Ligand SMILES: Nc1ncnc2c1ncn2[C@@H]1O[C@H](COP(=O)(O)OP(=O)(O)OP(=O)(O)O)[C@@H](O)[C@H]1O
């Protein structure tokens with residue numbers, strides 16, 4: 001089942017003198033439960049593409065359908081609420097709210113959704129254990145390593161059981177061991193909870209774990225490869 | 232909501248120093264504003280107390296015509312019925328009868344227009360208390376010479392003694408103050424002053440046939456206790472009023488204007504002199520609670536026959552004092568306005584810095600699904616916390632001072648004391664008690680916080696998540 005449909009998507013920045021065609025006529029679909037990496041050199045348009053899928057950025061032209069909704073038809077608070085209920089985000093770094101503990105950060109999205117304390121509690125504990133932070137639940141982000149922080153961010157993105165998780169270079173600031181741990185966790189959760197993952201990276205080790213790899217260059221799709229075991 | 236409050240509370244302690252500085256600036260603003268307000272309002276209260284409570288009264292009952300045409304023809308009947316009505320009206324602490332008439336006074340070659348004030352000598356003790364104003368001690372150049380012979384004053388004290396060689400005093404304390412004497416020195420010279428500077432005025436008896444003359448007027452007419460003055464004028468219905476009256480005492484009235492023109496007379500004598508038996512020009516009243524001025528005025532008005540009586544409040548009787556207070560009040564409020572204006576920009580600065588520092592964090596929060604309105608709410612709560620803490624601390628710091636100086640007014644000494652007395656006031660500065668102005672400061676700070684939040688928070692409204700995330 002197609003859950004994300006991208007059709008002739010373009011993003012042109014012309015803030016400066018030179019126009020930058022950051023995303024150039026991109027068309028592809030994502031099936032439910034896919035574990036997709038978007039790769040490409042720096043400046044190839046990965047972040048721009050992910051942000052348009054997540055409704056954080058507005059395309060110059062083209063369509064993005066997410067879970068059957070046309071993103072360009074949503075505005076303001078409606079768009080925010082759509083993200084709240086459908087999409088989990090993991091950013092490159094500084095994902096967490098500094099004044100909240102690991103546990104509070106993890107349940108933040110669920111609390112925004114109005115879930116009860118009890119439901120939040122159970123789910124948060126389960127997830128933090130799953131990402132190996134059962135012991136550090138009450139630590140604030142400043143007391144956690146970069147890898148631990150990213151694991152909390154993944155836990156938060158998944159906590160509310162969203163339909164999709166979008167992660168923009170989640171491992172960019174991590175050493176190889178932490179990268180591997182995070183990827184394993186993401187993959188495990190992707191399997192167990194059947195959540196669709198799309199993440200960008202230019203790290204070959206990360207690409208290895210993906211079951212589908214979309215390669216961008218200068219805003220265009222260079223290749224789109226599904227590996228065995230995908231779908 | 233609980234989550235938001237908790238986040239806001241933790242956020243304000245992220246940058247402890249900045250929060251402390253912002254709180255401190257609000258604290259000082261509130262502290263000084265309250266101190267200043269309290270002193271100002273206390274001073275107004277004191278001014279009103281001095282010139283209203285101690286002379287014209289908070290309320291007066293008059294003949295309806297009298298206010299526009301203060302002639303004796305527009306008199307008031309001093310009836311038992313009137314007294315009873317006043318006594319039955321709630322909120323009036325005292326009502327004393329008065330006759331005020333303008334006549335010509337002369338003695339020797341001098342003459343001058345004066346205000347004869349007929350009073351009930353006993354009841355009047357509770358209002359203008361002329362007995363308290365009697366001149367008890369006096370210096371003259373001859374007395375000064377005698378005192379100089381009998382004391383061992385130093386050069387500066389002799390200078391002051393000469394400077395005050397025509398001084399009149401209600402008591403020895405003020406005399407000592409004017410001469411710059413220390414209390415221990417004063418003990419020593421006490422007998423000298425008693426022998427040479429005592430002045431023998433007498434207060435009026437209820438059926439007295441003499442008068443009390445205000446000190447500046449006495450000086451102008453060159454009369455002393457034991458002399459007589461001639462008063463001439465018109466009584467009620469154009470009757471000739473003329474008489475010669477022994478001076479029983481001098482009263483030194485703090486207000487220079489009154490001190491130039493006042494002659495006190497017992498009520499029966501005044502009624503006889505002015506051909507108005509059983510009549511008054513007004514009844515002067517004070518209140519049990521001065522905040523209820525208008526209520527009591529209305530209440531009494533409705534209890535009295537409007538054809539015969541009108542009730543005026545002090546603001547109507549003494550519009551100049553009211554104007555003085557209001558203009559001083561305006562300038563005080565303006566000063567506060569400036570003070571708050573400065574603080575206001577401090578708060579805006581804090582909000583702007585908070586937003587700039589946390590731009591990326593805000594971006595993340597909105598990206599993962601927090602509505603901007605909630606984000607704004609968090610910031611407003613943060614600023615409210617800061618505002619409330621600063622205000623509360625300021626109030627707590629001021630409270631003991633206000634409490635103390637309300638009950639123990641600050642008494643000026645030295646030059647400041649003289650200045651006050653020359654303006655016709657006791658040299659006191661009481662603080663106003665806890666009152667609406669406390670609530671006003673809190674309200675102003677609250678309003679400022681909201682206003683200060685408004686401009687920066689519009690930025691959040693307009694914030695593009697994308698740009699925030701890139702920050
Ligand atoms: N706000 C912007 N204004 C102008 N140009 C922009 C803006 N954002 C991105 N670009 C340009 O668009 C192109 C794509 O940027 P993007 O951030 O999507 O690349 P990326 O693949 O994520 O790169 P990286 O791997 O370095 O994160 C780049 O050339 C970039 O300079």
Ligand SMILES: [Mg+2]
Pocket residue numbers: 046047048168169
């Ligand atoms: Mg990028």
